[in-house]
Amino acid sequence: MKARGKGGSIVNLSSVAGMIGIKDHLVYGATKAALDNMTKVWALELGPHNIRVNSVNPTVTLTEMGEVGWSDPAVRDPWLAQHPLRRFCQPHDVAHTVLYLLSDKSDxxxxxxxPIDGGLTCV
Known part of the structure; x- marks a missing residue:
C-alpha cells in the first residue's frame, strides 16, 4: 500500500479476550492484547500514508468449531448470561463489521x- 501511494485499510482480527480478563485464557488473551496494541502503533505509523489500521474483537463466534465448543449448556449459559444481548456472534456479524472497516464509509x-460482543465489555 505504501509503494502504491494510494492508501488503504487493514483490519486485524482479535478477540474480546484482548480487552478483558478471561479465566484460563492467559496466553490467548495476552496475544490478542498484543495484536490490539500493534493495531494502534501501525495506525500511528501508517496513517501518514493514508493507510487505516483497525481491529475487530468478537466474542464467541458460532462457526462450526464454535458451535461444537460452546454446545454444552454448563459452559455456554454462564458465559452467555454475561452478554447483555444474550447471544454470541454469527460469522456474518464479524464479516459485516470487517467489510465496513475496509470500505471508504469508514475513512x-x-x-x-x-468489540463485536453483544455488550460483554460494557459490564
Missing amino acids: MITGAIL
Missing part, C-alpha cells in the same frame, strides 16, 4: 479496537 476511523 476517518483508524486505531480503533472495536
Whole structure:
C-alpha cells in the first residue's frame, strides 16, 4: 500500500479476550492484547500514508468449531448470561463489521479496537 501511494485499510482480527480478563485464557488473551496494541502503533505509523489500521474483537463466534465448543449448556449459559444481548456472534456479524472497516464509509476511523460482543465489555 505504501509503494502504491494510494492508501488503504487493514483490519486485524482479535478477540474480546484482548480487552478483558478471561479465566484460563492467559496466553490467548495476552496475544490478542498484543495484536490490539500493534493495531494502534501501525495506525500511528501508517496513517501518514493514508493507510487505516483497525481491529475487530468478537466474542464467541458460532462457526462450526464454535458451535461444537460452546454446545454444552454448563459452559455456554454462564458465559452467555454475561452478554447483555444474550447471544454470541454469527460469522456474518464479524464479516459485516470487517467489510465496513475496509470500505471508504469508514475513512476517518483508524486505531480503533472495536468489540463485536453483544455488550460483554460494557459490564
